[in-house]
Amino acid sequence: xxxxxxxxxxxxxxxxxxxxxxxxxxxxxxxxxxxxxxxxxxxxxxxxxxxxxxxxxxxxxxxxxxxxxxxxxxxxxxxxxxxxxxxxxxxxxxxxxxxxxxxxxxxxxxxxxxxxxxxxxxxxxxxxxxxxxxxxxxxxxxxxxxxxxxxxxxxxxxxxxxxxxxxxxxxxxxxxxxxxxxxxxxxxxxxxxxxxxxxxxxxxxxxxxxxxxxxxxxxxxxxxxxxxxxxxxxxxxxxxxxxxxxxxxxxxxxxxxxxxxxxxxxxxxxxxxxxxxxxxxxxxxxxxxxxxxxxxxxxxxxxxx
Numbered sequence: 458x459x460x461x462x463x464x465x466x467x468x469x470x471x472x473x474x475x476x477x478x479x480x481x482x483x484x485x486x487x488x489x490x491x492x493x494x495x496x497x498x499x500x501x502x503x504x505x506x507x508x509x510x511x512x513x514x515x516x517x518x519x520x521x522x523x524x525x526x527x528x529x530x531x532x533x534x535x536x537x538x539x540x541x542x543x544x545x546x547x548x549x550x551x552x553x554x555x556x557x558x559x560x561x562x563x564x565x566x567x568x569x570x571x572x573x574x575x576x577x578x579x580x581x582x583x584x585x586x587x588x589x590x591x592x593x594x595x596x597x598x599x600x601x602x603x604x605x606x607x608x609x610x611x612x613x614x615x616x617x618x619x620x621x622x623x624x625x626x627x628x629x630x631x632x633x634x635x636x637x638x639x640x641x642x643x644x645x646x647x648x649x650x651x652x653x654x655x656x657x658x659x660x661x662x663x664x665x666x667x668x669x670x671x672x673x674x675x676x677x678x679x680x681x682x683x684x685x686x687x688x689x690x691x692x693x694x695x696x697x698x699x700x701x702x703x704x705x706x707x708x709x710x711x712x713x714x715x716x717x718x719x720x721x722x723x724x725x726x727x728x729x730x731x732x733x734x735x736x737x738x739x740x741x742x743x744x745x746x747x748x749x750x751x752x753x754x755x756x757x758x759x760x761x762x
Contacts, residue, residue: 480683482676484704485526501563502676503546505529508568511543513736516556516572518723520601520638520675520692522546523699527752532743539736543570548673549577550635553585556728572728573737578637579722592726598744599723600759602713603641604694606682609707613688618642618649618717621689622657627667629687630658631674638674641719642691648717682708693721698757720759 483502494500505525517525529542545552545561552575555561560569577585579597586592607615613626621628633639646655662668669687671677678690679700689711697710725744727737743749750760 505544507541516552573731605711629678629690
């Protein structure tokens with residue numbers, strides 16, 4: 458009897474595993490080659506392309522991961538001389554620390570590649586330039602407002618930022634320590650409900666566990682909403698657009714009024730110490746081209762042209 462119960466339990470668990478939707482990243486098409494990854498144990502979502510002797514290395518602010526596949530393909534087509542391109546799409550604060558330290562360690566992998574190009578919000582780029590003087594040239598290329606990502610049907614009836622202060626709403630929130638978006642969202646909290654709302658979400662609810670501070674918000678926040686671990690996640694609008702309109706995952710977008718919103722301007726910069734200075738110049742020019750602007754528009758960004 459015990460054996461039968463155990464067998465039935467195993468079958469039920471296996472069936473549940475098989476029927477549970479697989480929302481795990483990476484969400485981009487993989488490059489050509491032998492495919493072997495076992496999410497969540499061995500899956501690298503934010504390292505893209507050729508790590509061996511790249512002709513161009515770009516450190517992209519992570520919330521733009523969805524454009525990388527199309528963007529790099531278009532860049533290679535426009536500049537056939539560059540076929541080995543390596544891109545990282547980690548949080549911009551982590552990428553800045555990687556530039557400063559000279560290496561990134563992920564599990565057992567150590568990367569000591571120096572970037573030719575770095576992208577982040579315009580304010581973060583200006584701050585880093587003032588602190589370190591790393592950059593030789595810059596180019597603005599896209600804009601992006603904030604939004605709130607919720608599960609399909611909006612079961613907690615989230616109408617705006619003020620609702621994220623409710624005790625019954627579990628929030629997935631970027632960590633201000635390395636995510637510039639967090640400061641923008643906190644400014645929105647203060648506009649929507651003053652310091653009381655900001656304190657409720659970022660202090661009280663962090664302490665009681667109903668606000669979860671992410672490490673890689675562009676991966677964790679959508680996944681937490683999809684897996685039912687969080688009820689709402691303030692994100693850049695393109696992240697919600699990608700999940701809802703491109704991947705057709707069961708989520709919805711709650712708009713944030715302009716008076717409480719923030720619009721990021723994204724800036725690409727060429728590093729003074731770029732190993733491939735000409736490739737960096739070509740990539741910065743490409744980012745402002747009609748081709749690149751059309752790709753950003755496809756994924757919901759507000760292009761500058």
